[in-house]
Amino acid sequence: MADMLWIPIRLGDKYHIVIAVLIAIYWVVLSYWRGQTRKLRHIPTIGPDTPLISYYGAYKFLVDARGVISSGMERFPNAMFKVADMFQWMVVITDPKTVDEVRKLPDNVASSSEAHDEILQTEFTLGEHLSRNPYHVPIIRVQLTKALPQLLPDVREEVVDAFQELMPATNKWAKAMALDTMMKIFARASNRIFVGRPLCRNPEFIELNVQYSVDVIRTGIILRLLPRFLRAWMKPLISSVDNRFEQGLKHLAPLFAERRKAREQKGANYSSKPVDFLSWLMDEAKDEEQTDWYLNSRILMINFASIHTSSMTFTHAFLYLATYPEYLKPLRDEIEEVVRRYGWSKDALDQMYHVDSFLKESQRLTPLTNLLIQRVLVKDHLFSDGTLLPKGTTISVAAPSAHLNGEKYEDPLRFDGFRYVKMRERSDAAERKFDMVSSNIDSLGFGLGRHICPGRFFAASELKMMLAHIVVTYDVKLEHEGVRPPDFVRTFGLGRHACHGRFFATSELKTTLAHAVVTYEVKLEDMDVRPADRWIAASCLPNPTAQVLFRKHADI
Numbered sequence: 001m002a003d004m005l006w007i008p009i010r011l012g013d014k015y016h017i018v019i020a021v022l023i024a025i026y027w028v029v030l031s032y033w034r035g036q037t038r039k040l041r042h043i044p045t046i047g048p049d050t051p052l053i054s055y056y057g058a059y060k061f062l063v064d065a066r067g068v069i070s071s072g073m074e075r076f077p078n079a080m081f082k083v084a085d086m087f088q089w090m091v092v093i094t095d096p097k098t099v100d101e102v103r104k105l106p107d108n109v110a111s112s113s114e115a116h117d118e119i120l121q122t123e124f125t126l127g128e129h130l131s132r133n134p135y136h137v138p139i140i141r142v143q144l145t146k147a148l149p150q151l152l153p154d155v156r157e158e159v160v161d162a163f164q165e166l167m168p169a170t171n172k173w174a175k176a177m178a179l180d181t182m183m184k185i186f187a188r189a190s191n192r193i194f195v196g197r198p199l200c201r202n203p204e205f206i207e208l209n210v211q212y213s214v215d216v217i218r219t220g221i222i223l224r225l226l227p228r229f230l231r232a233w234m235k236p237l238i239s240s241v242d243n244r245f246e247q248g249l250k251h252l253a254p255l256f257a258e259r260r261k262a263r264e265q266k267g268a269n270y271s272s273k274p275v276d277f278l279s280w281l282m283d284e285a286k287d288e289e290q291t292d293w294y295l296n297s298r299i300l301m302i303n304f305a306s307i308h309t310s311s312m313t314f315t316h317a318f319l320y321l322a323t324y325p326e327y328l329k330p331l332r333d334e335i336e337e338v339v340r341r342y343g344w345s346k347d348a349l350d351q352m353y354h355v356d357s358f359l360k361e362s363q364r365l366t367p368l369t370n371l372l373i374q375r376v377l378v379k380d381h382l383f384s385d386g387t388l389l390p391k392g393t394t395i396s397v398a399a400p401s402a403h404l405n406g407e408k409y410e411d412p413l414r415f416d417g418f419r420y421v422k423m424r425e426r427s428d429a430a431e432r433k434f435d436m437v438s439s440n441i442d443s444l445g446f447g448l449g450r451h452i453c454p455g456r457f458f459a460a461s462e463l464k465m466m467l468a469h470i471v472v473t474y475d476v477k478l479e480h481e482g483v484r485p486p487d488f489v490r491t492f493g494l495g496r497h498a499c500h501g502r503f504f505a506t507s508e509l510k511t512t513l514a515h516a517v518v519t520y521e522v523k524l525e526d527m528d529v530r531p532a533d534r535w536i537a538a539s540c541l542p543n544p545t546a547q548v549l550f551r552k553h554a555d556i
């Protein structure tokens with residue numbers, strides 16, 4: 001009898017506990033949203049703004065961020081509006097004057113690191129020491145950029161080898177998964193400059209770096225869905241970041257030891273000291289930053305910052321090239337001419353205006369994300385248009401407001417690969433104003449202001465080197481001429497039965513699809529039909545299933 005009573009009572013307790021926890025979570029979420037909503041009541045909302053129902057808006061934003069932002073721009077031209085993402089309200093800025101104001105805001109008003117810390121949950125993923133002491137940023141901006149003329153021949157060697165391995169040029173058309181192939185090539189070429197040979201060619205190390213970024217993003221998303229007090233506890237159950245970190249150490253610790261030994265024996269500036277990111281890190285690291293753990297974390301971080309950004313940006317351009325193979329001939333003419341004069345050098349890349357324009361135009365239409373320059377206000381701020389935003393508000397700039405502005409760009413939705421060459425020829429502005437690396441309020445692909453991407457000079461050189469290599473080496477086309485592959489978002493379904501594995505699947509696809517682009521003539525099988533990109537929340541992932549057909553360019 002006692003047993004019979006005990007079981008229902010125990011079960012009942014369990015149910016009570018579950019119900020109590022659900023109610024508690026409901027109230028935490030509700031009051032969080034209420035509090036946030038109350039403070040931002042004066043900012044118009046796209047979608048519902050009632051607590052919890054706003055999650056419908058967040059869902060819409062997840063599957064169609066571009067549509068949500070466009071609707072905001074139409075309804076509230078040049079004014080701020082707010083959209084719900086799964087975790088918070090995001091105030092979106094579209095007015096160029098306000099964008100310029102954001103550009104100038106100091107870190108003690110609008111913090112970029114707080115925005116990163118929240119999105120990536122850096123406390124549990126990359127580590128907060130990176131934003132507390134970002135000494136890698138000037139290294140990237142100054143040392144890496146200055147050394148480019150010296151380093152680019154190594155990048156070229158790596159690019160040529162990697163293409164030969166992953167996209168061997170023959171007379172027969174072959175297929176490559178664009179994004180997957182590109183990710184592998186970027187990982188290899190970039191690590192030649194980060195840690196040198198032979199590690200940059202180690203397939204396990206390359207795969208680790210590609211996967212590490214995916215794990216960090218996935219862990220950030222899942223942890224943000226949980227109440228703060230559960231995050232540390234849940235992390236080991238849902239994340240492989242720590243395992244990847246250990247794998248990184250396994251590969252890198254012997255290299256650190258070797259470099260330290262050489263410094264001890266020959267002095268810090270020994271003549272054969274490698275010119276690479278690791279050497280500069282070791283030169284600048286102080287105290288605990290000199291230890292294996294911290295050095296490992298900076299190397300993984302620079303891979304995180306560069307591989308996916310570069311390969312996504314490049315894959316978009318590669319797909320445009322395969323969609324419009326008529327660009328191959330004029331690009332080839334330019335590349336052959338400047339390489340004849342300057343060899344495969346930094347000077348040559350600087351003269352490749354058409355290559356640069358093609359990449360920049362691709363980035364204009366398909367930037368990394370629709371919402372750039374994300375910042376968290378660390379104090380209340382009154383903007384010059386009279387809008388007061390409270391401390392804690394996340395703000396960001398809508399890339400389409402700048403990149404698709406009809407007053408700045410003629411026929412803004414059309415891909416015009418040589419748009420920036422023409423703009424440059426028509427303008428009497430500074431010679432390099434229309435270069436890919438040049439950011440301004442009309443061109444936000446690398447961000448703007450004090451946190452503008454410090455790696456953009458390296459990235460642009462790498463991208464140009466790869467595009468030029470593809471153009472002179474291959475013919476390219478899309479797989480199904482004239483048939484754009486279906487948008488990936490749809491394949492996850494909608495509503496309560498939407499694929500629960502979509503985040504995982506996306507990550508897997510991103511990594512699996514990543515080998516593809518630099519040395520061939522490429523084209524799409526379905527000519528003139530560029531595979532649909534996938535907009536996941538605000539970010540634009542090139543369709544991960546898109547394949548490009550390539551064969552050796554007939555004249556080589």
Ligand code: HEM
Pocket residue numbers: 112137140302305306307309310313314368372373374445446447448449450451452453454455456458459460
């Ligand atoms: C095409 C490739 C790339 C794109 C599109 C890109 C884009 C961006 C963007 C949009 C930001 C944020 C800027 C802001 O908030 O205002 C950023 C920041 C950053 N990028 Fe890049 N990036 C690329 C490649 C790279 C590479 C190759 C490196 C390293 C070598 C790098 C290192 C960084 C770092 C360290 C930051 C943070 C800067 C700071 O907080 O001050 N990026 N990047």
